[in-house]
Amino acid sequence: MAIEENILNIEGVSKSFPGVKALDRVSFNLRKGEVHALLGENGAGKSTLMKIIGGIYTKDEGSYEAFGERIDDLNPRRAEELGIAIIHQELNLCEHLTVAENIFLGREEVRFGMIAQRELNGRADEILRQLKIDLDPTTLIEDLPVSKKQMVEIAKALSVDAKILIMDEPTSALTDREIEDLFRIIGDLKSRGCGIIYISHRLEELEHIADRISIFRDGRYIITKDYRDTHLDEIISYMVGREIKEKFPRLERERGARILEVRNLNSGMVRNASFDLYEGEIIGFAGLMGAGRTELVRALFGAEHIDSGEIVLDGRELSIRSPRNAIQNGIVLGPEDRKLEGLCGKLSVRENIGLANLDRISNTLGVVNRKKERKLAEGAIGDLKIKTPSMDQLAFNLSGGNQQKIVVAKWLVRNARVVIFDEPTRGIDVAAKVSIYKIMNQLKEAGIGVIFVSSEMPEVLGMSDRILVMCNGRITGDLPAEEATGDKVLYYATRYEEEGKI
Numbered sequence: 001m002a003i004e005e006n007i008l009n010i011e012g013v014s015k016s017f018p019g020v021k022a023l024d025r026v027s028f029n030l031r032k033g034e035v036h037a038l039l040g041e042n043g044a045g046k047s048t049l050m051k052i053i054g055g056i057y058t059k060d061e062g063s064y065e066a067f068g069e070r071i072d073d074l075n076p077r078r079a080e081e082l083g084i085a086i087i088h089q090e091l092n093l094c095e096h097l098t099v100a101e102n103i104f105l106g107r108e109e110v111r112f113g114m115i116a117q118r119e120l121n122g123r124a125d126e127i128l129r130q131l132k133i134d135l136d137p138t139t140l141i142e143d144l145p146v147s148k149k150q151m152v153e154i155a156k157a158l159s160v161d162a163k164i165l166i167m168d169e170p171t172s173a174l175t176d177r178e179i180e181d182l183f184r185i186i187g188d189l190k191s192r193g194c195g196i197i198y199i200s201h202r203l204e205e206l207e208h209i210a211d212r213i214s215i216f217r218d219g220r221y222i223i224t225k226d227y228r229d230t231h232l233d234e235i236i237s238y239m240v241g242r243e244i245k246e247k248f249p250r251l252e253r254e255r256g257a258r259i260l261e262v263r264n265l266n267s268g269m270v271r272n273a274s275f276d277l278y279e280g281e282i283i284g285f286a287g288l289m290g291a292g293r294t295e296l297v298r299a300l301f302g303a304e305h306i307d308s309g310e311i312v313l314d315g316r317e318l319s320i321r322s323p324r325n326a327i328q329n330g331i332v333l334g335p336e337d338r339k340l341e342g343l344c345g346k347l348s349v350r351e352n353i354g355l356a357n358l359d360r361i362s363n364t365l366g367v368v369n370r371k372k373e374r375k376l377a378e379g380a381i382g383d384l385k386i387k388t389p390s391m392d393q394l395a396f397n398l399s400g401g402n403q404q405k406i407v408v409a410k411w412l413v414r415n416a417r418v419v420i421f422d423e424p425t426r427g428i429d430v431a432a433k434v435s436i437y438k439i440m441n442q443l444k445e446a447g448i449g450v451i452f453v454s455s456e457m458p459e460v461l462g463m464s465d466r467i468l469v470m471c472n473g474r475i476t477g478d479l480p481a482e483e484a485t486g487d488k489v490l491y492y493a494t495r496y497e498e499e500g501k502i
């Protein structure tokens, strides 16, 4: 057997933030041409280590060796020169610039003049084509759906000739097709000798790509194993420190009266959507990405213009013109793109939760009652086990998964009739997923109607009482939980695909 060549060696590295020891003497190494998956619960320290490797954060102690050389004065520029590229967990693009401009942003050879622009587009096009990514380099980022933005991030990282590539949850917003593309790209990079550090909460992906895995828990290094010598249950128990018995804690409950009737709703790409929602019912919306699920729930929430159709809540027809309207009527939504809509990173955890509940915690003059606000935040942090040193921590300092929990928490403390979640468990670890399912159950038990959009088949099958499948803007399938199978859902999810293209 050939001697494995270590291209990266991290030994005893620690990193603290005020109130948090994010990393406690961890070790990690990477071999040439391998995919090494780094796994752990939300807040385990994965992204922090990646930022240290990429020269964005400095380590407090420990040693760092890349390509056999000890490195003490790392910064992002130096890391790039060494051939280290990072695809960050949170999208880091400039919304008002084009795809091409984003790919080359910050490179010194780029000048944004008229002539350079054309060359820029040409070069971006070349990279996108090489990666077989179907995107026009002149499109503005703000006009792209989340999945395409993610592909731009990937193209940006790959536009430099990386020797070490870090992917921090690259697939959390990708469609199945795009994930396949990404795995193909990963295969190419491996054969070129590039070492890849891969972070993901979608553990079922590992079997397609992982050579080795390492697991962190609460900032500590736990173990490294060859992927073929382990299995998912073992990985999960290393991550969580215990066994998780029930991945989908289904709650049986008779459904109550009808809460919501949606009749022939047309909005954007959504065509004639009709369905009912009952008290204590969980409806899961399945479908491929781009099927119109997000548009539909955004329309119900008043965030998308409604062209025609009726929305009847508790027997009363509503005219929902804005999210404010929807919230007043007891319809709330936790959106898909947390960075843009769900969360205000520059505000604290407490303020983010308070913001969605201003009417409940402020007096008629709009003055916020701090005591009420703190109480609200305290409850939510406890219920959802949000990992934060205090409620005054800025939201963007939390780990990705914990940010997602705040998006969910914001609405939970309201007295809603209908709670809608759009991809509520994206980027959330196995144990925290279960806590979100339990919250859905709590809402269900309280007689609230729950709607969730999800691209993860196991959770749609595991948690819904009824599954509505969408394809090309239409509801193509309506399956009670007892009858639903993955194959059936997929059948309805692709029903009009071909017709739609004609």
Ligand SMILES: Nc1ncnc2c1ncn2[C@@H]1O[C@H](COP(=O)(O)OP(=O)(O)OP(=O)(O)O)[C@@H](O)[C@H]1O
Binding pocket: 017, 018, 020, 021, 022, 040, 041, 042, 043, 044, 045, 046, 047, 048, 049, 089, 387, 388, 397, 398, 399, 400, 401, 402, 427, 429
């Ligand atoms: N800039 C920062 N300031 C303060 N605390 C931080 C900062 N960055 C990370 N932390 C804290 O460090 C800990 C580790 O966070 P990190 O982002 O590394 O977790 P993670 O393993 O990537 O989690 P996830 O799976 O949720 O993305 C968390 O408790 C987080 O709140």
Ligand SMILES: [Mg+2]
Binding pocket: 046, 047, 048, 089, 168, 399, 400, 401
């Ligand atoms: Mg992270």
